[in-house]
Amino acid sequence: MNTTNDNLQEKADYYFNQGLYYDAISLYEKAILEQPEVTSNYCFLGLALLLNGKEEEAQITWMLPISELDENEINVYVEKLVNILQTEVEKRTLIEEYHLAWAIRQHIREIKPNDINNLLHICYFADKVDNFIGDELTKLNIIEYIQSSIESDLDEALLLQVLEKLLKKEPLHPISLDFANTCSKIVKDISNYFYIMLSAAMEVGYTYKDPKTAAKLLEIYLTLEPENLEFLRHLSSFYQDASEYSKGIEIAKKCQFLSKDLGEKIAAAHLFLRGSLKSGGYSKEVSLACSDLEELLKQLIKEQPQHLDDVMTLRLMTPAFSIPHIKDTPEDFRNIQNQVATFFQKNIQSLSQEKVIKYENNLKIIKSAAKKEKKLKIGYLSYCFKQHSVGWLARWLFQHHNREKFEINTYIANYMLGQDALQEWYANNCTKAVKLGMSALEIADAINEDEIDILVDLDSITLDISCAVMAVKPAPIQVTWLGWDASGIPAIDYYIADPYVLPDSAQNYYSEKIWRLPNTYIAVDGFEVGIPTLRRDDLNIPSDAVVYLSAQRGYKRHPETTRWQMKIIKEVPNSYFLIKGSADEEVIKQFFYQIAEEEGVSIERLRFLPNVAAELTHRANLSIADVVLDTYPYNGATTTLETLWMGIPIVTRVGEQFVARNSYTMMMNAGIEEGIAWTNEEYIEWGIRFGKDAKLRQKVAWKLHKSRQTAPLWNGKQFTLEMEKAYQQMWEIYRQS
Structure with a gap:
């Protein structure tokens, strides 16, 4: 044994480990001169040179022994060198020196180009050095490496980590789908792959608003488990959102066939009804599906199943959204909805018991401090603080809020940085903006920790996550406003309405206390209008x-x-009917053509208009109409406001339920009674009158023009004062209780 050389190596290793690379280099060089056959010294010398900034010398050093070795020895040397470099990479990664770790991995790639795990590591850490993961996967031909060779040492956990990071950070990169599909061919850990693909599909479909790509991600996974109900349910929904209605309906039917327990059957029935309604046709199927859904909900109320998990529980609230589109029977509907909501809240609270107890204790503290005069903290919760009907309408309340008397917090669910200008407007026009994901308990925690006094939900049953937040009651006073009809969740105290949007008898079948503002439950200062x-x-x-x-x-x-509308067209000479709105183009045309033919109206008098991307253009294009014919039993809401702002007469049929009285309250608050119909016959009569009487149309248009300066509907500041007064009164009731 050469003691001198051993000492040199020990000293060199010591200096290397201390980061004294200059000294280590000198000693490794001496050790090599004395014992050139010890190849590990070349490995460490090259690494020390690299870490000392001498990259080219490092590469030359690593290559020196190869000319003196046979093939087997070369393989052993390469493995030794790679292991030494791997150890250094792991050390640098641990202390977050990513650029250096990245550089060393690039050298490993030069030395051992087919090391698939090293290539995957390069891709995994690409974002740490300001590169794109998808670009690295493409540049390194990762998919080809995986497909062309059977890598027994392929690190599957690492492979799935790369996939997860790619789909989280760059889900829409051109390689994402191909890489996900490649992984599906080789993964053995199906459970981990399941969660990666499901999470990615949800993110792509709902946050990035790309349901087509989301559906493709789900399709890839379904090659492994073709009858996985969770994936099939989301697939049906994404097909429908991507306007592939027939596919969505077929998948919903498959879900109905595969569903065994009650929760699954309710979810599947809702999917089928949702798809049929969105397509704009299937009227017979819609009626039957509605009846099926109601029977299933009644069965749920009767049986009160104990085994529903959190996912199936969440799905219980949104199905009822479809029913008021089909019939105007609020007393029957709310009787079902209130009981389903009670069951929903009971399950959610049971699944989140620790959180509920925590919130209750925190609310006791707020209660004890409520005797003191204070600035009220109002929290607004929604995923619609963006370019959405709710986003367009709620902004005036935010703009006019009195910041000396109220702190305004926005809890933005499904926040997407920089994707929506209106979302950023909301984030910048409040006391505090809390940007959140889609976890109900994460949202509820944020609300409770902020000690919000009054929580206002703008989503109602249009979003199951918001329902869950309200059900665990993170705030002492909880209110539903604007987004939709009341949810019926017992933890919600008040529902904001006005003298018109609900009949006087409504409190008999609402579980929430109806809080009627003096004029209108919504007001705006106006709308931006583009070029038609x-x-x-x-x-x-x-x-x-x-x-x-x-x-x-x-x-x-x-x-x-639609039949009433055709009767109007038939009776008004030289009239045309423009039809606009998202639906299955062929299905909706056949729907209208059939009814037109039955009513004796030539289809040449019908025009189907494409949707336009810009809201400002949509509003400007309304001016092509002389008269707007409202829908029933589900009225327009934002479209009615836009129609009135543009000075166009509108015909609406007033019903009993909230969504059948939206246009009524808006017209009354704009000072217009012409066009308000209380019967089917009156709807037809008003439509014909407007068509035949140009002076009547002009009169209404003029009244609408003048109403901009006088009507409650166009006075966002006054509306805000009324909402603030309501909040103060709610708080006073709470203090005195």
């Missing part, structure tokens, strides 16, 4: 024709209302 892109001559419509318009999505198309 529609012209009559482009649509082959004479300039002197009477143009009727209905601009609603397929959800709101009801055969009975």
Whole structure:
């Protein structure tokens, strides 16, 4: 044994480990001169040179022994060198020196180009050195490496980590789907792959608003488990959101066939009904599906199943959203909805018992401090603080809030940084913006920790996550406003309404206390309007024709209302009917054509308009219409406001339920009673009158123009004062209770 050389190596290793690379280099060089056959010294010398900034010398040093070795010895040397470099990489990664770790991995790649795990590591840490993971996967031909060779040492956990990071950070990268599909061919850990793919699909579909790509991700996983109900349910939903209605309906039918327990059957029935409604047709199927769903909900109320997990429990609230699109029977509907909501809250609280107890204790502290005068903390919860109907309408309340008397917190669910200008407006126009994901308990924690006095939910049953937040009661006073009808959740104290939007008898079948504002439950200062892109001559419509318009999505198309509309067109000479709204193009055309033919109306008088991306253009295009014909039993809401702002007469049928009285309250608060129909016959009569009487249309248009300066509907500041007064009164009731 050469004691001198051993001492040199020990000293060199010591200096290397201390980061004294200059001294280590000198000693490794001496050790090599004395014992050139000890190849490990070349490995460490090269590494020391690299860490000392001498990259080219490092590469030369590592190559020196190779000329003196046979093939087997070269392989052993390469493995030794790679192991030494791997150890250094792990050390640098641990202390977050990612750029250096990255550089060393690139050298490993030069030395051992087919090391798939090293290549995967390069991709995994790409974002740490300001590169794109997807670009690295493409550049390194990772998919080809995996497909062309059977790598017995492929680190599957690492492979799935790369996939998870890719789908989290760059889900829409061109390689993402191919890489996910490649992984599906080789993974053995199906459970981990399941959660990665499901999470990614949810993120892509709901946050990035790309349901087509989300559906493709789900399709890839379903090659492994073709009858996985969780994936099939989401697939049906994403197909529907991507306007592939027939596919969505077929998958919903498959879910119905595969569903065994009650929760699964309710979810599947809702999917089928949702798809049929969104397509704009299937009227017979819609009626049957509605009856099936109601029977299943009644069965749920009767049986009160104890085994529903959190996922199936969450799905219980949104199915009822479809029923008021089909019939106007609020007393029956709310009787079912209130009981389902009570069961929902009981389950959610049981599944989140520790959180509920924590919130209750914190609310006792707020209660004990409520005797003191204070600035009220109002929390607004929604995933719609963006370019959405709720986002457009709620902004005036935020703009006019009195910041000396109220602290305003926004809890933005499903926040997406930089993706939506209106979302950023909300984040910047409040006391505190809390940007959250889609975890109900995470949202509830944030609300409770902020000690919010009054929590206002703007989503109602349009989002199951918001329902769950309200059910665990993170705030002492909870209110539903704007987003939709009341949810019926017992933990919600008040529902904001006005003198018109609910009949006087409504409190008999609402579990929440109806809080009626003195004029209107919604007001705006106006709308931004762009440049119109529609012209009559482009649509082959004479300039002197009477143009009727209905601009609603397929959800709101009801055969009975459509029949009234055709009767109007038939009775008004030289009239045309423009139909706009998201739906299955062929299905909605056949839906209208069939009813037109039955009523003796030529289909040449119908025009189907494409949707436009910009809200400002949509509003400007409303001006092509002489009269707007509202839908029933589900009225327009934002579209009604926009129609009135543009000074266009509207015909609406007033019903009993909240969604059948939206247009009524808006017209009353704009000072317009012309066009308000209390019967089916009156709806037809008003439509014909407006079509035949140009002076009547002009009179209403003029009244609407003048109402901009006087009507409650266009006075966001006054509306805000009324909402603030309501909050103060609610708080006073709470203090005195």
